[in-house]
Amino acid sequence: VVPSALILFRLAQALETDMYAFFEDTPPEDTPVIRKGSHNLLTAQENGCIHKILCPDHPGRMLDFAELTLKKGCSYDYRLSFAQGETCGYVIQGALQVVVEGRIYTLQEGDSITLDSTLPHQCKNTSDTDSVSVWVITPKYF
Secondary structure, eight states: OOOOHHHHHHHHHHTTSOGGGGTOSSOOOSOSOOOTTOOOEEEEGGGTEEEEEOSOOOTTOOOEEEEEEEOTTOEEEEOOOSSOOEEEEEEEESOEEEEETTEEEEEOTTOEEEEETTSOEEEEEOSSSOEEEEEEESSOOO
């Protein structure tokens, strides 16, 4: 009844579309700009996670640009990609623990990390406030 972001992603892949197809009544305007307050939000209520999509959904787009907000004590697991690519993150607020193949990286405000997109990883908020970070992901994840 309430599918997770991961389930919606897998359904979109199976239907050879993107996740926006589940949320929009009309096709997005063909523009490279998304105005403040108009960004698509993908929320996972069960784990206090909000993805704000920062790039327009144009056909042929090869990357995703997203802001990740994790509530205090929450985490999010990213699935592995079967295509070569990279994932880069930058912490804007709070702290973030990134776990990749059992290795733990603790990031503070102003820290960044680059990962191989074929590796699954987990992001955990280890701070006393919301953790906010921005991510660039290839290949396209959302």
